[in-house]
Each structure stands twice: as C-alpha cells, then as structure tokens.
Amino acid sequence: MCSSAVRYYWYLWHFGVGRLAVPLLTISVCYSFFFSVAVADSNPRGTPPLSDKMDGQGARRLWAFQPPRKAALPPVNDKTWVGNSMDRFILNRLEQNSLHPSAPATPRELIRRVYFDMLGLPPSPLDIDAFLADDSSDAYERLVDRLLENHHYGEKWAQHWLDVIRFSESEGFEYDRHLPGAWRFRDFVIQSLNEDKPFDRFLREQIAGDEMQPVTNDRLIAAGFHRFGPVRRNAGNPEVAFSRNEVLTERTDIIGTAFLGLTIGCARCHDHKFDPITQEDYYSLQAFLAATYEHNEIIASPQEKDRWLSESKPIQQRIEEVEKKVNSAQGVERRRLRRALQKLKSQLPPAPTTATTIKNDEATRTTIHVLKRGSWEQQGDRVRMRFPRVLASQNTPELPADTSHPRTKLADWLASPENPLTARVIVNRLWLYHFSNGLVNTPNDFGQNGERPSHPDLLDFLALHLIENGWRLKSLHRMILLSNTYRQSSRTPPSQHALATDPENRLLWRFNRRRLMAEELRDAMLAVSGRLNTKMFGESIVLPVDQELMDLLYKPDQWQVTKDRREHDRRSVYLIAKRNLRLPFMESFDQPTLQNSCARRESSTHAPQALELLNGSISNELADAFAKRLVREVGADPARTVERAWLLATGGPPNDGQAKLAQEFLNEQPLREFALAVFNLNEFLYVH
C-alpha cells in the first residue's frame, strides 16, 4: 500500500496534476486507478522489473495485447431503436447510464453530414432535392451505397491516411529536398481506397511492396511509405552512422504509430516506461529494416528512359568529374567548383518518371545494436529481427540476419488476424473520423497510457467484422453509416444528467458536430462557388503565394507554381505537401505540420482564421466567383439569391431572421460581400 501511495503521488506530480492531489485524495482511494497502473507497482523505485513485465502473464494483461473477443450482442430495453448490431452496443451503454439516444437528424442534415464524411464535399442542390423527394424506405441506404462507389471517397479518406503517416513530398530540414514523384504515393492511396483494397493488402504493399512478386510499379510506389519521414541531409563532415540511425528511427517509429497504435518510439532510448516493450524489442523491430535503403526507381517507358539517358549522360559524367575535384579543393577554388556543379545540375533534363521507393541492399546491411540512450555511439548488444515479445506468440525466435524478404515477414505478422492491434487500430481510426471521437480516444496509443476504450466489446466486434469481411473498409463504413447511432441529431441540448455523467458525449447520446477540416473547407468553397476542378490524380499542384511567403523558404526557387491556371482549383488533396511551406489558409485551419503522425485534427478558433476568411486571397477570390454564380443561376432577386446561397453553402434554407438580415444587406451592399459573409457562416463551416 505504501508503495502504491508513493506512486500515486508521483503520478499526480509527474502528470502535472499536483494541485488536484489533495481534493482527490480526500475523496477515496481509487481502486481502479491502482489497478490500471498495477503492473508497475511492485517496485519501490518505480521501474517495473523487466522479467516480470516481459515474460509473465502480467505483461499481456492490458486489454490491447489480448486478442479481440467475440462478445454476445448486449441486451437492450428499447429494441425499436436498434437499427443494426452496432447500435446494440451503443444503446446498451446509454441505458446502463440512464441516457437516451437523440432523435434522428433531419434528412437535410443527414445528407450534408454523409457527403462531407464520405466525400469531403457538400451535396449539390440537385442531390439534396432528389434525396428529400425519395420516399422509399431504403432511400438513405441507396444514398450510402452510391457514396461508397463515388470516386471522391478515396480523395477524402486518403487525406486521413496521409495525416497518419505524416506524408510529405519534401524531406524537411534545411534542404527540404523534393522527393521525385512522391505524389504517386498519394494516388496509390486514393486508388486503393476507391477500389476497396483489403486493408491487410494495403498494409503489405506499403511495408514490403518492393519485395513482392511480380514487381509492379504500383508496389514500388506503395513501398515509398518508408520514405516520407523528415530526412536531414547536410553539407560538410557527414556522420554516416548517425544519419543512418536517424533514418531507421523514423521508419521504425512510424510503423509502430500507424499500424500498431503504439508509442514504440519511446523504447528507443530506454525500456518503455509504461508498456511492456523493451529497448531490445525496439531494436529487434528495427532490424527488419536493417537492409532497407532509399531508392529512386525509374519507371519510365524504355523510350523515355533511353532519351533521358542519352541527354543526361554527358552532363552526368562532367558532374562526377567536378564532384571529385570539389572534394579535394579548398577555399575559393572549392566555391568556384561548387558553383560550376550547381550550374551543371541545372542543365540536366527533367527526371524521367520515377518511383520514390526503397530497396534491400544486403551488402550494406546495418548491424543493429541496442543503443544506450538511443545514441548511435553507444552500442550495446547486437540484436536480430524479432517481433515485440508482448505481441507475438510465446517463444517466437529471432530470425537470422540474412533472412530474405525481411519486411514481408514483418508485414505478414502485422497483417495477421492474430495480431491483436492492427485491426483494432484501423477500425478505431475509421470510427474517429466518423464520430469525431475514437472508441479509443488516443488513436496512436493503445498502450498502458492510452485511453481505455469507451466500448471495448464494440471495438472488438468491429475489428472481427473487418477481418471476417476480408479487411474491406467499405463494409465497415456501411455498417457505421447505416446505424441509428450515426443518424442521430447533433442538436439535442444536453440534459443535466448528460452534462453530469458524460459531458464529452463519449457514449454518443447525440452526434458530434464538427468543423470542416482545412481541406474540406477550401474544397467546399471551390464547390459552392462553382469553381471546383474535379480532375483526379497526377502531379501535385503548387499554388501561387505572395513573394513574402516564398521568402520564408530557404530555397525559394523550390516553389514552382503550376502553370495551368485551371489546375489551381483542384481539390486540396492534390496540393503539394511541402514541409517548409504550408499555405497560411491551411495552417490557420489546423492542417497538421507534416512533421509527425497526426491521428486527429485539432479544431481551433482564433482571430487569424477570421482574418483569413475575411481578407485572405482564397476566400475573396472565391467569394467573387460565388457571387457570379448566384447571378448566373437566380438573377438579381434578393430573396432568391439568399435562398440559393444558403442552399449551396449550408444545404438548407436560412431561418427567417437570417433571410431578413441578408436581404436587407443586399439592398445596400454588393453581392460579393454577401457571398463572403456566407463563407463565414457557422452553418457553412460546421457539419451537424
């Protein structure tokens, strides 16, 4: 008990809740609290003994390390509310807590919600009219099925995955070098989602696409997954082992985060403080990547390749000659040669079609050691490939260092139905994007310090459903969208009881309204103003930005604006993802920084957002276009203008007060100012 109390105080201190300690302690000893940290509790120094942690059953006691269990469908009282099996899990918990589900959303709310959720775009007035006019009992079901087949689905959901794997087309740090053809990976994700590629295959292609037979361009592109972390390249004395270690660290950590939902990176410098993952586990996982090296594979047609080779070869030869000289030159001569080198490089013809990918190079395979404090200079024991012990079956042996196709082995294990995490983690991500909260609300951390699931049985039910349905995500979307849980209204005011027991709405007594993501917002403005260019795929778009913004780049000439003006109106998923220059519009609406995995977007509210929408070039340009569209479609009549603008932007009519205000405004002020105001409506910026 004594050590428990010490740890309890320590936790409060360590997590910065010291000021709450006294009131909390006076309430009572919280048994569930002690239970949740009990694994680490028997050692007075606080560091759990490893043998216990790793080998005993204790290590696997955390729910996330146990295989998903098929639970019986839970009992409910109000059977009439239950639409599908999923609803039973939700209703059961609501009833246990004396909470009630909300009334259904109106058809108008529902169609706008499901359009933004699935496509990231607003429904057109025609879509809305057709849906409202359809009296058949399966109208909504058919709408959902149509949306699941809509190609915009892949564009919307690709962004979520790209967030998770911190996809970027440039390497960051000072050179922020662009990766050739990195946009092909984005297209691979969109394509895979649209064709409902089984998630286990999607995973395998990313982890080990280059090892798969037969070799295809798509698989090489998919394996580009390993290339999208920040990479530091430096002039001067290169510390090869250090750089290699940085690269391996990035690549290992993202696998843990994206697929396992574990903060495995914490075990780089020391045994994981909270999860049963040792440093040895960490480096054994890294060992699967020991032979993996970056590689840009030319996938151009033979003709294109030949042409490129013949044009570039003579220049390339001279580059190599000069490079040799640079290495031995000093001072002024060195600088002269460097300039010559730069000039030569600029004369190279544009690169042929290339896949940003990786390959195994057995000859230069890195020997992996446990690194003390994660420092490449402090090598400990050598380790070989092995899966983290707490997640693998007992006595899984190390694989020999020369195992062929090492990442295929890793991918097979990750995608195995026996892996307790992979299915749960992706199912939880899907849930989070639909409901704004995850079943586990720490989607990148299912470990000891992550949150416990709000509905553990439901999470397992969905994970098993995914596996049973061949890992097809669309079957999961369909189940979620057709549930009554999803169809609830978001406008139900919270009862006193709900406020007291579940103020965060984790039990889903209503739907969570959400602000549009930065990309959705820009896309919706393009769609509403009639300017959206729906062309799919291809090279990333570089929008024009102010010179002042470009000057914030260390190498401003990297920002080569896309010449074709029409391309500037494409969906935001096609805009270049460059680490060192993000669009102010996107930044201010919480686009992630592209540096680390982002599992859920922030939704902040601040004055620069208002300034962006009021004075920014994107909103003003599109307000002009919106105004012109309104004139085109309804002429000059204020009442019809207001009606139409609301329908386009919010999916419904204005209320009486709004209609009156807007019409009065239009009598005196220009239409484009009204159009701009509509972009600033909460009903436009939010989905109910």
Add this chain to the structure above:
Amino acid sequence: MFTNPTDHRKAHSRRTRSRREFLRDACCGFSGLAFASMLRAEQVRRAPPNPLAPKPTHLPAKARAVIFLYMAGGPSHMETFDPKPLLNRLSGQKRPQEFGEAKYQSIKSDAKLLGTTRAFRRYGQSGIDVSDLFPHVATCVDDLAVIRSCYGDSVVHSAAQYELFTGRLVPGAPSMGSWLTYGLGSESESMPSYVVMPDPDGALPAGQPMYTQGFLPANYQPTMFRPGEKPILNLDLPHGISMNRRQRTIELIRRLNEASLAEEDHEFSARINAYDLAFKMQTEAPDILDLSKETKDTLDLYGVGSEPTHDYGRRCLLARKLVEEGVRFVCVVSGGGSGRLTWDAHDDIDENHLRLAVQTDKPMAGLLKDLKQRGLLDTTLVLWGGEFGRSPEAESLKGRDHHNLGFTMWMAGGGIRGGRIVGATDAIGLRAVDKPYHFRDIHNTILHQLGLDQNQLTYPHLGREERLTFLEGKLITEII
C-alpha cells in the same frame, strides 16, 4: 513523500491522455463519470472558451514578455563576450590534446587554432568583458547576465535551430513562443501574442517549422511579420474594399451567426468573438505598427533612419511597442538568406561579425535602454544568442566553423540579475567546463521567470505528455 524522486522526473515518456481523461479513467472508468464537473476547472488551460484568454501562472511571475534577439547562424563567443588570451597565444598551432575532441561541421582534425583580432574591455560597475564589436551593448552591461557556458546537441544549423527554439533536434515540436502563449494566453486584444520578425534578407535553414506551434492547436501559431510597411498577413482589406464597407460585412456575419445561435454554445460564441478580435486587430494594429509618431530621440536611440542600423532598429522598436501592447513573445532575427548574410562566418570571422554587429549593436542597446526608461525592462526578459557558437580553430584561414560545445548567450530584464557572468568555457573556448547550461536550462529559466513550471506546462502528443524542455531543464539559479 510529496516530492518526486529525481530519477522519475528524468523520464520523458509521458502519458497520452489528457489529464482530464486520465483522472476520469483512473478514478471511475467509463461507468461513472462523476468527476466530470470537477475536472472541468482543471481543463481551463487546455480548452477555455477563448483559448487565448490570460491564464493564471503556476508560480509568481517576474516577467510577462520575452524578446529574443536571435543571432542566426551562430555568433562567435570568442569575438564577443568570452575573451580567450590563451587562444591568441596558441594561434596557428594545433589544439593541444588536453582540451579533448570536438566534431565540426566542415573543418577537419588538422585545423589550426585561430586567435581573435578583437579587443576586449571591461565595462560598467560589474566590469564584464565586451569586445569592440558591441560598444553600445557594452554600456548596458550591468543589466546583462552573460552565460558563457551554453551548449547544445547539434553542430548543424537546422537541427541546432530546432533545438534552440523547440528543445528537439527534429522539426515538429512547438517553439518556446507557442508554449508561452499556450501557457499564459494573450494580454493583447489587438495583436497576436507571438510574433516573429525574420530578417528581410530571407529564411534560415530550419525554415518555418522552427517557429511554429508544432502539435499545439493553431491558436498558438506564430505571426510571421513580413518585411516592409504591412507586416501582418491578411490585415489589409482586399483591393477596392473600404473599411466602412467591410465593417458592414462583419456586422452581417455576426448577426447571421447570432441568429442561429443556441443558448450556451461556447464554441460558436468563441467564433463570434474571434471576428470581433479580428476587427479590432484590423483597426488598431496599423497604429501600433506605425513608427512615424515616435520621437526623433527614440528613433535615434534605435538607429532608425540611418544605415546600417535602420532595419534591425526598426524591428527592435516594433518589438518594444508589441511588448507594450501585451504581446508575449517577440523574436527579432538578425541574419537570413544565404549563409554569408547570417552570423555563419566560415570564411572570414572579422568581415562577417563586423558587418552584422554594426547592424545590431546600437538597436539592441537602444531596446534595452528604451525598455528600461519606460519601466518595461523589469517585466520583459531579453534573450540574446544564436543556435551555437564558433570553433576555436580556423576554417578557410580566417573563418570559424560551427561549434556547439561551449558558447555565450545573455539575458537581461524580466527579473534576471544583471551584471553577472555565469559559467565558463575552457581556456581556448572549446567546451563549457564550469556550470554548463543547455538550451533546455535556458528554456526552463525563461518559463520560470514567466511563472510557468516546466512539468505542469504539458500537452499530450503521441503517447507522451510533452513539454518544452523535453529532458528536464535546470534553473540557472545564479541569475534569478
């Protein structure tokens, strides 16, 4: 029993959940959520209705704002505040073995030591040495706490810049300005609370990511001032729109949004407030940014209107005006664009440092004096320094390479005790040997002066409760 064992405090793996979620899980799980209302108070810092509202400090605060005079590229300590007579005597020789090893960015192990041609003198009552590069700053020396024993973990610009600003060698973590804004909120209603004024010559190797809010919400992003007369993006009305007209539009937006507002909708109320604030910024900022009403004496004090001090002087003066308005963190960058235009003196230390010092010396001294005469220095902490210092060895005969194992930064104001020298490098300036202080110690000391506790100022990210100082920072007790 309440004090935490130090070995625990060294752990940087933190929990993922928000404190609120943690307590809820810990105490009740999901079945009973009775602590919710109590937890709401605790959540104030994380998600108040207006996330930028001023927040209570953890400790009594001595300062309320920070101005960082950032010397990008890495100024030499041996040419500025850390005289090394022995280095002059050993000039042209190889480094004696007893000083140990160092890894540099460019120069090789056969490099020879380089003495300095700068002359040092002792100034003020404190008698602190300052070189002839900074005759104006030297007159403020009794307000400076000169930390001669700083060190960082990288000898490369980008990584060192990330560490200086965010405490991490890699991009993606929030900068100190964002952390302060998150921790303290904003005191200004017409200015953003965290401002960076880059050098108009261009960007730095670490680029934008070193200044940004990282994984914190966008409320805490920096406002990057642009060169020229209109520094704030989107503050100007679009072409052809008058203020009067735009005011009507903003009024319409407010009334339309109010017309659909349910009672007690904090989020939407905050949105409406954001427009009010935006409007206030739009109308009041131009006045604050207008230097034409400053007296000639003030302008002269900063060297505004004469070269080569005009630009840096203008930005230092703006920094003072922003702090007066309640801005929390202002970074005034000296150096940008190509390496030659920063303090990155690889080729010729004298040419480079003379050129940059003469641009910055008078403006910095002007800032210190101006803050002092307005009574603002007591509550404004001024920090000076770069992402590293420079090598005792020569590069390209007359230049110096990057060097991270020992260099100088100084602080003034904000409760810092001036007229002091803290720590020391060895006799050739290679390594901090006495009281070495890392960037995280600088960060921690700044947080402390502003009333924040590094262990309480946290944010959950990827499984850890992250803080500015990453590993725990020490307090530089000698100067507080």
